[in-house]
Amino acid sequence: MAILVVGSVAFDNIETPHGKVDDCLGGAATHFSLAASYFTPVRVIAVVGKDFTAEHEAVFTRRGIDIQGIERSNGLSFHWTGAYSGNMDEAKTLGTDLNVFETFDPKIPEAYKDSEFLFLANIDPVLQARVRMQMPNVRMVCGDTMNYWIADHAANLAKVLRELDVLLINDGEARMLAGERNLVLAAQKVLSMGPKTLVVKHGEYGATAFFGEHSFPGKAKVSHPFRAPALPLAEVVDPTGAGDSFAGGFYGYLASQPELTPAVLRTAMFYGGVMGSFAVERFGTERLQNVSRQEIDDRFKLFQEISHLDYAGA
Amino acid sequence: MAILVVGSVAFDNIETPHGKVDDCLGGAATHFSLAASYFTPVRVIAVVGKDFTAEHEAVFTRRGIDIQGIERSNGLSFHWTGAYSGNMDEAKTLGTDLNVFETFDPKIPEAYKDSEFLFLANIDPVLQARVRMQMPNVRMVCGDTMNYWIADHAANLAKVLRELDVLLINDGEARMLAGERNLVLAAQKVLSMGPKTLVVKHGEYGATAFFGEHSFPGKAKVSHPFRAPALPLAEVVDPTGAGDSFAGGFYGYLASQPELTPAVLRTAMFYGGVMGSFAVERFGTERLQNVSRQEIDDRFKLFQEISHLDYAGA
Numbered sequence: 013m014a015i016l017v018v019g020s021v022a023f024d025n026i027e028t029p030h031g032k033v034d035d036c037l038g039g040a041a042t043h044f045s046l047a048a049s050y051f052t053p054v055r056v057i058a059v060v061g062k063d064f065t066a067e068h069e070a071v072f073t074r075r076g077i078d079i080q081g082i083e084r085s086n087g088l089s090f091h092w093t094g095a096y097s098g099n100m101d102e103a104k105t106l107g108t109d110l111n112v113f114e115t116f117d118p119k120i121p122e123a124y125k126d127s128e129f130l131f132l133a134n135i136d137p138v139l140q141a142r143v144r145m146q147m148p149n150v151r152m153v154c155g156d157t158m159n160y161w162i163a164d165h166a167a168n169l170a171k172v173l174r175e176l177d178v179l180l181i182n183d184g185e186a187r188m189l190a191g192e193r194n195l196v197l198a199a200q201k202v203l204s205m206g207p208k209t210l211v212v213k214h215g216e217y218g219a220t221a222f223f224g225e226h227s228f229p230g231k232a233k234v235s236h237p238f239r240a241p242a243l244p245l246a247e248v249v250d251p252t253g254a255g256d257s258f259a260g261g262f263y264g265y266l267a268s269q270p271e272l273t274p275a276v277l278r279t280a281m282f283y284g285g286v287m288g289s290f291a292v293e294r295f296g297t298e299r300l301q302n303v304s305r306q307e308i309d310d311r312f313k314l315f316q317e318i319s320h321l322d323y324a325g326a
Numbered sequence: 327m328a329i330l331v332v333g334s335v336a337f338d339n340i341e342t343p344h345g346k347v348d349d350c351l352g353g354a355a356t357h358f359s360l361a362a363s364y365f366t367p368v369r370v371i372a373v374v375g376k377d378f379t380a381e382h383e384a385v386f387t388r389r390g391i392d393i394q395g396i397e398r399s400n401g402l403s404f405h406w407t408g409a410y411s412g413n414m415d416e417a418k419t420l421g422t423d424l425n426v427f428e429t430f431d432p433k434i435p436e437a438y439k440d441s442e443f444l445f446l447a448n449i450d451p452v453l454q455a456r457v458r459m460q461m462p463n464v465r466m467v468c469g470d471t472m473n474y475w476i477a478d479h480a481a482n483l484a485k486v487l488r489e490l491d492v493l494l495i496n497d498g499e500a501r502m503l504a505g506e507r508n509l510v511l512a513a514q515k516v517l518s519m520g521p522k523t524l525v526v527k528h529g530e531y532g533a534t535a536f537f538g539e540h541s542f543p544g545k546a547k548v549s550h551p552f553r554a555p556a557l558p559l560a561e562v563v564d565p566t567g568a569g570d571s572f573a574g575g576f577y578g579y580l581a582s583q584p585e586l587t588p589a590v591l592r593t594a595m596f597y598g599g600v601m602g603s604f605a606v607e608r609f610g611t612e613r614l615q616n617v618s619r620q621e622i623d624d625r626f627k628l629f630q631e632i633s634h635l636d637y638a639g640a
Contacts, residue, residue: 099507193413195530196560216509217531220558239633241553244534246510278635319553320634321592 013151015048015267016124017041018057018143019133019256020113021064021082022090026295028100030249036296037068039090040133040156043253046300047260047287048131049075050308052267055124057081057143059116061089071301081121085112100251101215118143129267132176133256134158137168144175152272154178154263156255162189174206180259182213195220199237211262211281213255213288218242221281228274238274240281241319243289243311250295254288257300261287286311327465328392329362329581330438331355332371332457333447333570334427335378335396336404340609342414344563350610351382353404354447354470357567360614361574361601362445363389364622366581369438371395371457373430375403385615395435399426414565415529432457443581446490447570448472451482458489466586468492468577470569476503488520494573496527509534513551525576525595527569527602532556535595542588552588554595555633557603557625564609568602571614575601600625 019041025034045054055078060068064084072079093107118139130147132140132155140155155176161169162185173179179202183195189205190198195212199222202210210222218241262284269276286308293299317323333355339348359368369392374382378398386393407421432453444461446454446469454469469490475483476499487493493516497509503519504512509526513536516524524536532555576598583590600622607613631637 194560194562196558199558200560214531217528218553222558236628236632237558239532239555239558241555241633244510244513244536244551244553246508246514248508275635282635314550316635318550319555321589321596321630 013128013267014053014055014126015129015131015263016055016057016081016120016127016147016150017044017048017131017133018118018139019044019131019135020090021056021058021060022092023063024252024296025091025093025107026250026252027095028250028295029097030247031295033250033295035063037071038092038253038296040135040253040256042071042297043256043291043300044131044133044260044263045072045077046075046297047257047291048264048267049077049260050287050303050305051261051264051283052129054078054264055081055127057118057120057124059083059085059112061085061087061112063089071297075301078124081119081124083116083119087112094252096251100248103252120146128152129263130154131259131263132156132172133259134161137161137165137172140172141168141175144172152177152266154180154259154266156180156259157185159185159188170205173202176207178209178211178263179207180211180213180255180262182215182255186210186212196222196237209277211284213258214242215254216242216244218285219258219281221277227277228272238278238281240278240285241315242285243315243318245289245292248292251292253297253300254291257291258284258288261285282312282315283308285315327442327581328367328369328440329443329445329577330369330371330395330434330441330461330464331358331362331445331447332432332453333358333445333449334404335370335372335374336406337377338566338610339405339407339421340564340566341409342564342609343411344561345609347564347609349377351385352406352567352610354449354567354570356385356611357570357605357614358445358447358574358577359386359391360389360611361571361605362578362581363391363574364601364617364619365575365578365597366443368392368578369395369441371432371434371438373397373399373426375399375401375426377403385611389615392438395433395438397430397433401426408566410565414562417566434460442466443577444468445573445577446470446486447573448475451475451479451486454486455482455489458486466491466580468494468573468580470494470573471499473499473502484519487516490521492523492525492577493521494525494527494569494576496529496569500524500526510536510551523591525598527572528556529568530556530558532599533572533595535591541591542586552592552595554592554599555629556599557629557632559603559606562606565606567611567614568605571605572598572602575599596626596629597622599629
């Protein structure tokens, strides 16, 4: 079933120990859409400027992604400049030019209205809430946020959290949102803010899903979290978009399944890790544009192999 | 089969956000022995002072641990003072009094000579090498070390590494030993120094085993690492000895098995995590003294449940 994603489509200047790229197509909605497109139809709501050309359109359309919701505006697209060094576990933001995103008012095309899955990528929670309100009948809402919104837009963010089925954030964001250093206690606190399930991404250490009272319709509460590994990688070329790619794999798989069960959610966690592991192999979205379904399924098996006691191939 | 462990038996003063204890029985060999004792016979080589009483002996002997190799010396036992704060992911050492350990010269009782498994806990690599030399016919040698020996005793440590089947260290130590930030590259470098298998402990994120060319006798090289989860815990009372307890569960299980296969090593990684998760529930060795085999096996199942896609109980 189709996912509607709202978020940034941007251009990135990125520097890592492996090199430097300028004006590389990026943005949370871009990474998310490409990763999810291997599992389910995806529709994008975003705004871009005159610098978004037919070549950039084709990155989406070649993967069958519906971009009629990408609004064209005068001016330049959102632009991010960042650098990674050392262990590359955190980007240093060197510049953020919102440009056309500054006045973005998301409009949902009529053809998108029947989307059953909504993903609110990391943007202003006011915009997230506005999109959520225009899609009252979706089956599931999943969202992301970041330190900036947690610190300075808490009240707006709180409204979004109350509407979420799944919140996907990283360790630091979870601890910050909860004001609590212990991750389990932090997760309990975040779940009490609204999300039925919380997925915490640990970068190179994988991700953990924590479940609230009503994560699974018609089932008793699942009391234990679930941990998915990340693939130990000898070379991380560019971590930009790894989290959004995780979200795309995770949510894309969920949306492709007829029912949300604990088993489906576990599998989605693994597909999240799989898509994140591909994303970092090349700069920008290069790898996510060209991975094959066979490669995805082979890597999924590899994730089982590195984490399961009884994996048949062992 | 019996494990011979050489390492510290000590008294700890520990402060954590959950309280403060003084003169608490500790030391790497103590935590290791208690954890391993649930799986296989354990024999200890260490030195203690007059402050080591019948009450402390009983902590070992109640678990069936052979302590005839614990030498009694004049003076005081090794004493460590440390504190944890915030996320408790690293101890701040406030004081180290080697005391009787300063002149420790490990002697191996005749009755220990047939031990088939040797564990070289974190002590001066000169002592580790001396014990290794006195046990030429062991089936397997596993060892630990720490930043102090890596930084200032590199040549002595190098000799020990060449003799190891398994090296168990944490993330920071692996990166420091290799001089390399990427964990996969660091692991490759450490494996090239001698150990056939490297187990890297990630604290609350679990542990990863990396395999060298000859990890498994008679088998082709296992090219992929293996990741074991840690249990997400709402309360960590005292992390002291968690790594040694991991090592005890890991090696104790290995020593209890007739053959070292990839499946046995995977299971050992999980038992390591299980024993580490018990260790941190109480100050010092309190929890490891009193856990039951049933609790251990229940928690092992829990580790499967939180990490396996197809766990039957899901």
